[in-house]
Amino acid sequence: MxxxxxxxxxxxxxxxxxxxxxxxxxxxxxxxxxxxxxxxxxxxxxxxxxxxxxxxxxxxxxxxxxxxxxxxxxxxxxxxxxxxxxxxxxxxxxxxxxxxxxxxxxxxxxxxxxxxxxxxxxxxxxxxxxxxxxxxxxxxxxxxxxxxxxxxxxxxxxxxxxxxxxxxxxxxxxxxxxxxxxxxxxxxxxxxxxxxxxxxxxxxxxxxxxxxxxxxxxxxxxxxxxxxxxxxxxxxGRPVTFEVEKKTFEPGEVLLDIRNLTVLRDDDSVAVDNVTFSVRSGEIVGIAGVQGNGQTALVEALTGLRRVTTGSVTFQGKDITGASVRDRHRMGFAHVPEDRQRAGMITDFTIAENMALNTYYDEPYSHGIVMDWKAVADNSAKYATAFDVRATSIFEAAGHLSGGNQQKMIVARELSRDTKLMIAAQPTRGLDVGSIEYIHKRIVAARDEGDGVLIVSSELDEILALSDRILVMFKGRVVAEFGAGARPANKNDIGLAMAGALA
Ligand SMILES: Nc1ncnc2c1ncn2[C@@H]1O[C@H](COP(=O)(O)OP(=O)(O)O)[C@@H](O)[C@H]1O
Ligand SMILES: [Mg+2]
The missing domain is CATH 3.40.50.300 (P-loop containing nucleotide triphosphate hydrolases)
Known part of the structure; x- marks a missing residue:
């Protein structure tokens, strides 16, 4: 037929x-x-x-x-x-x-x-x-x-x-x-x-x-x-480069140290099951896995959005297991959330307002109870340009931007402060090739400047392109590690681990 x-x-x-x-x-x-x-x-x-x-x-x-x-x-x-x-x-x-x-x-x-x-x-x-x-x-x-x-x-x-x-x-x-x-x-x-x-x-x-x-x-x-x-x-509709250029891998001190972490879902089932690993400065750790194997709860726990049941999280030697989202931001956490419309932005707010969402309460944007809107606008304009957020004006509602530009706006906001650790979940999901290329460059740049980076993605190609070290999650556990001292990363073995064959 x-x-x-x-x-x-x-x-x-x-x-x-x-x-x-x-x-x-x-x-x-x-x-x-x-x-x-x-x-x-x-x-x-x-x-x-x-x-x-x-x-x-x-x-x-x-x-x-x-x-x-x-x-x-x-x-x-x-x-x-x-x-x-x-x-x-x-x-x-x-x-x-x-x-x-x-x-x-x-x-x-x-x-x-x-x-x-x-x-x-x-x-x-x-x-x-x-x-x-x-x-x-x-x-x-x-x-x-x-x-x-x-x-x-x-x-x-x-x-x-x-x-x-x-x-x-x-x-x-x-x-x-x-x-x-x-x-x-x-x-x-x-x-x-x-x-x-x-x-x-x-x-x-x-x-x-x-x-x-x-x-x-x-x-x-x-x-x-x-x-x-x-x-x-x-x-x-325009030429695209594929390679993600990275400096050689030279990790520094341990930034984030996760010990025996267990985290439950809302229905009390175990999402993260006794997980231990660390992220050093200057390295990108990628978490691979089929969706639904605990990655979301892990990121929520690490960013302060979900309670830790047992185990500990330390950041630069300081216990932050129970620290608030805002505390973590102030310590230098950047977070690109999985669900950008729900957790990453307020669609009715302008781009300028969205870019100040997690800094408005600190100098130079706020002097006690008085907001300095000019400082907010200047900062947004600067970073919207630097991160190639394409909009008619920074006073446009963020919800009007295309998905790729919304994501670039969030990445811009998260990296426009003096950050030390970036946690990015599905950073390029649903984006066009051009925006993916751009966001990957910014993530690698953060790492090259000495940030620790934790990437969670269900796109194995993205994990392979970016990561210095790869952990595979299956049913809440880290079941395998690849790269940098562990076995070399290859797609076949990682795929087997994702299916639980190495569990
Ligand atoms: N039921 C619908 N109502 C309004 N707009 C839609 C609907 N379905 C798709 N679109 C829009 O049509 C365009 C093409 O969408 P779609 O066919 O789903 O693209 P693709 O499958 O290539 O990702 C998009 O801009 C999308 O938002
Ligand atoms: Mg489709």
Whole structure:
């Protein structure tokens, strides 16, 4: 089954998410759809899978125009989408989930289920999926849940499978397994659309590459032939450098020392389990791990946002286990939080106000009870320029900035003081390649000036590019260490540790 999109345009109010998109998808082929966050990839595929209706343009299947009134129509036409966020019922089995989606309002009966189990087994066999139809979803790792989504789509006889950023939640080994499955689907004659914003992935899996930028197809590429430089330039619209330049590693004194730290989640389950490590001045320690293995609670505990249950944290020899957020700031902590809109900024405040959020109470911005707004504004203007925060004015509401510029604003604020230790969680999540490059440079500059840096990221490539030393967290524990004296960092071993194989 071949599909053609012709002149597809989709608007959300004034925003043009897709503009005159032409694209062909062919049976037996993997089309790699590459583009930055916000480029319009999901919108386009939501149109193809019947979730959205285009404002202009048409979809042709094997040369005939079709019109979808909803996802049901697209599924009946043989088009299935595996979404970024899975839509499975955790307390149901694999087979139950597979049947459920077909007729969501009907009661499941015994016959349906028996048939479904058999079909799940057949699909397993055909594509090497290895999923137990009777297992509960909640007992399955994310990589296997993704396969259940694939089975759901195949169960509905899809000929076209659309994967929206499928690797975002997988370890490197799971990615390899996933690519095998995609190849077997392709070899069985399915048409595949593989969406990603990660350049390196596309070469390994795509037969053809289309690049989307600001809602338009801006170029095509061939895996292995078109260089990453060229692809990145198409994605961003300007040349991009990839290397993160770092001075040689010369760590100094221990700044942050964490001993036997245990931290609980809100529901009293153990998030951080007896963790011990340290961060020295002039080094970047990277914490790798699949999301949900305790990294968030660790950062919260270290920045004073979450209570420590047992264990201790010292900073330059001083016990700070119970110190407040403000105390830590005054000692030279910089914190780039995971959830920038919730914890990093106040969207209704101006850029100037946001940049003074954790300094306004000290000289030179405040003389006792009188704020010196001129000092606040001068400081913001200086750092907004230095950190390339692109805005019409520092008196614009911070919520109006793009994600990348919001993040640069936070990094600017956090590094515009005399800091000693930077704790950055997912510092570049959701940012475009240009902003990532910029923030990485600033983090490395802080380290080269002697700051200690702790980076938590679920992007292994980011951890590898920045870190002098890498710790892997799995189920609340540090299960492995790489680099600087420990075993050399390599992606395969780190991936195994992330999956708990070294625990
Ligand atoms: N339902 C929606 N309502 C309003 N704007 C949307 C909606 N869905 C997407 N957008 C906007 O459309 C643009 C493209 O988004 P999307 O297709 O999700 O990009 P991508 O998948 O490439 O990251 C973005 O600016 C996004 O904010
Ligand atoms: Mg998307």
């Amino acid at each position: 071949d599909i053609e999109l012709r002149g597809i345009t989709k608007r959300f109010g004034d925003l043009v998410a897709n503009s005159g998109v032409n694209l062909s998808i062919k049976a037996g082929e993997v089309l790699g759809l590459l583009g930055e966050n916000g480029a319009g990839k999901s919108t386009m595929m939501n149109i193809l899978s019947g979730l959205y209706r285009p404002d202009e343009g048409e979809i042709l299947i094997d040369g005939k125009p079709v019109s979808f009134r909803g996802p049901g129509d697209a599924i009946r036409a043989g088009i299935g989408m595996v979404h970024q966020h899975f839509m499975l019922v955790p307390v149901f089995t694999v087979a139950e989930n597979v049947v459920l989606g077909v007729e969501p309002t009907r009661m499941l009966d015994y016959l349906d289920l028996r048939k479904a189990r058999e079909q799940v087994r057949e699909i397993n066999e055909e594509y090497g999926l290895e999923v137990d139809p009777d297992e509960l979803i909640e007992n399955l790792p994310v990589g296997i849940q993704q396969r259940v989504e694939i089975i759901k789509v195949l169960f509905r006889s899809a000929s076209v499978l659309i994967f929206d950023e499928p690797t975002a939640v997988l370890t490197p080994q799971e990615v390899t397994e996933f690519f095998k499955i995609v190849r077997s689907l392709r070899d069985a004659g399915k048409a595949i659309v593989f969406i990603t914003h990660k350049l390196h992935e596309i070469h390994g899996i795509a037969d053809r590459i289309s690049v989307l930028r600001a809602g338009k197809i801006v170029g095509e590429g061939l895996p292995g032939k078109t260089s990453d430089q060229d692809l990145a330039e198409m994605m961003v």
